Amino acid sequence: MTFLFFACTKVLHISEVKPSSTKVDQSAVYEQDTSVLSMIAPYKAQLDQEVNEVIGEAAITMTKAKPQCTLGNWFADLVYEKAYEYYKKPVDFAVINYGGIRIPELRKGPVTRGRIYELMPFENRLVIVKARGEVVRAFFELMAKAGGWPVSKEVRYEIYNGEARNLKIKGKELEVDRTYTVALPDFIANGGGNCDFLIDQEQYDLGALLRTVILEYIEEQTAKGKKLQARLDDRIISLD
Secondary structure, eight states: OOOOOOOOOOOOOOOOOOOOOOOOOHHHHSOOOHHHHHHHHHHHHHHHHHHTOEEEEESSOEEOOSSOOHHHHHHHHHHHHHHHHHHOSOOOEEBOOGGGOOSSEEOSEEEEHHHHHHHOOSOOEEEEEEEEHHHHHHHHHHHHHTTOOOBOTTEEEEEETTEEEEEEETTEEOOTTSEEEEEEEHHHHTTGGGOGGGTTSEEEEEEEEHHHHHHHHHHHHHHTTOOBOOOOOSSEEEOO
16 A cells, blocks of 8 residues: 655745835934043044144145156255255255155145145155165166156256256266265155165165154244245256
């Protein structure tokens, strides 16, 4: 005798879907902790005050561009001047990588501390690199190929077909056998910006952030009653 067993399974079908929405009151879900807000309020107020503090005044709007620009000239020149003060020895010239300038312009008028943090947000340090002439030549070839980086007024050169020509430092032609003293950010000195050839060069940390150096310079100029300004002086000429 054979027994057959059959199981019956109920199948449920969705006959209708009615969309609906529920509004969530975020303020109810994330109720503000007034004790925390009151605790941080004094620090926020102090930070806002520091960021908005006017530390100087720009006589003109200084802009960022290649092969040279007013903002780049101003930046490189102040780095040269401050490097000499920190190093207390002669410096041949200063260089700033173009990408290190993080704002397109420094507008005419009041300059705040916060604006300088925007200009230089990185924790880059100011250093001195001592390099032989052949290394310096390679450095300028790299800058020329990039269309020009900001250099201090001690430098004059031309860019033609992406190459550096008629390079002069303090009015004299580059000497391949001479050692040059260069002020620049540690980012470059440590190989950043494709500057691997600088890594093995003699380096001196001047003990200051580049941003601190800029702030010091502006405060010193303001104390002397001077406004911030720069001009184009053909330190870099593009013949392309």
